[in-house]
Amino acid sequence: xxxxxxxxxxxxxxxxxxxxxxxxxxxxxxxxxxxxxxxxxxxxxxxxxxxxxxxxxxxxxxxxxxxxxxxxxxxxxxxxxxxxxxxxxxxxxxxxxxxxxxxxxxxxxxxxxxxxxxxxxxxxxxxxxxxxxxxxxxxxxxxxxxxxxxxxxxxxxxxxxxxxxxxxxxxxxxxxxxxxxxxxxxxxxxxxxxxxxxxxxxxxxxxxxxxxxxxxxxxxxxxxxxxxxxxxxxxxxxxxxxxxxxxxxxxxxxxxxxxxxxxxxxxxxxxxxxxxxxxxxxxxxxxxxxxxxxxxxxxxxxxxxxxxxxxxxxxxxx
Ligand code: SF4
Numbered sequence: 564x565x566x567x568x569x570x571x572x573x574x575x576x577x578x579x580x581x582x583x584x585x586x587x588x589x590x591x592x593x594x595x596x597x598x599x600x601x602x603x604x605x606x607x608x609x610x611x612x613x614x615x616x617x618x619x620x621x622x623x624x625x626x627x628x629x630x631x632x633x634x635x636x637x638x639x640x641x642x643x644x645x646x647x648x649x650x651x652x653x654x655x656x657x658x659x660x661x662x663x664x665x666x667x668x669x670x671x672x673x674x675x676x677x678x679x680x681x682x683x684x685x686x687x688x689x690x691x692x693x694x695x696x697x698x699x700x701x702x703x704x705x706x707x708x709x710x711x712x713x714x715x716x717x718x719x720x721x722x723x724x725x726x727x728x729x730x731x732x733x734x735x736x737x738x739x740x741x742x743x744x745x746x747x748x749x750x751x752x753x754x755x756x757x758x759x760x761x762x763x764x765x766x767x768x769x770x771x772x773x774x775x776x777x778x779x780x781x782x783x784x785x786x787x788x789x790x791x792x793x794x795x796x797x798x799x800x801x802x803x804x805x806x807x808x809x810x811x812x813x814x815x816x817x818x819x820x821x822x823x824x825x826x827x828x829x830x831x832x833x834x835x836x837x838x839x840x841x842x843x844x845x846x847x848x849x850x851x852x853x854x855x856x857x858x859x860x861x862x863x864x865x866x867x868x869x870x871x872x873x874x875x876x877x878x879x880x881x
Contacts, residue, residue: 571613581612583767592670596677604687629775633672652782656730659786662793672770679721692718693758708861714823719758732825733801733817739772751824780805785876796820798868804880811835828852845874
């Protein structure tokens with residue numbers, strides 16, 4: 564592993580200054596992803612700024628908005644009474660993530676910035692446009708069972724791995740940084756021709772909290788994966804539903820495991836509102852979600868799996 568310097572900081576301004584002024588610097592909190600990447604040579608940093616001492620762990624509700632400090636650990640967020648009692652989707656998505664040990668260490672902000680699990684990205688000996696811009700994307704013709712069918716480009720088809728991000732997208736969350744507020748729908752970038760650029764954050768910008776407005780709807784998170792723990796989604800759905808009799812009054816649907824960023828198609832939600840929840844209306848909504856989907860030789864099964872996942876979770880919430 565390449566040598567790096569390590570500094571602990573105690574306030575947000577100092578943290579931001581320390582990273583913003585040094586191109587090779589980055590923040591470290593739980594380190595559950597970053598340290599693996601550095602040890603594997605998939606990411607190198609000259610300087611790590613340890614932000615664990617910053618006062619950013621508070622979880623509170625104010626005026627109908629849940630605020631979660633960026634350094635709150637996944638375990639603590641999932642178990643918090645405000646989260647369990649009001650945001651079932653969020654709690655379920657967190658508990659479906661990683662392992663208990665990882666959840667005890669990993670911070671909320673870091674979870675949102677974890678890098679893709681694409682094997683070529685994590686293998687420093689492989690070409691990869693995301694790790695080394697312009698070097699190519701071997702996943703297009705190679706091993707792509709876990710890759711995206713939505714939101715990809717000729718430069719990258721890597722899936723965003725965060726369950727938490729899917730729930731936050733469905734819940735219309737806001738990312739709060741040291742300098743601005745970013746609606747969650749604008750937080751992640753499509754790969755396009757620049758897959759190394761993954762979020763709207765600028766270098767040195769620090770996530771300080773995530774805000775989630777209350778949602779008076781039944782909620783849940785369905786994660787389909789190859790084994791039942793410590794595994795990433797092949798297809799995941801974060802859903803919220805409010806019925807009036809047999810008719811859908813309101814619905815939210817966001818998807819993970821299938822796209823280069825957490826995926827939500829509000830046209831599909833609009834299509835379901837005011838309609839009975841039938842196999843036909845749910846299939847029509849799935850077709851809208853999958854508009855523009857591109858299947859590769861290894862991942863075409865995700866399209867059928869997504870179609871089947873929608874009725875499973877909506878029937879469960881009905
Ligand atoms: Fe790299 Fe993206 Fe291609 Fe994977 S899919 S090899 S991350 S460019």
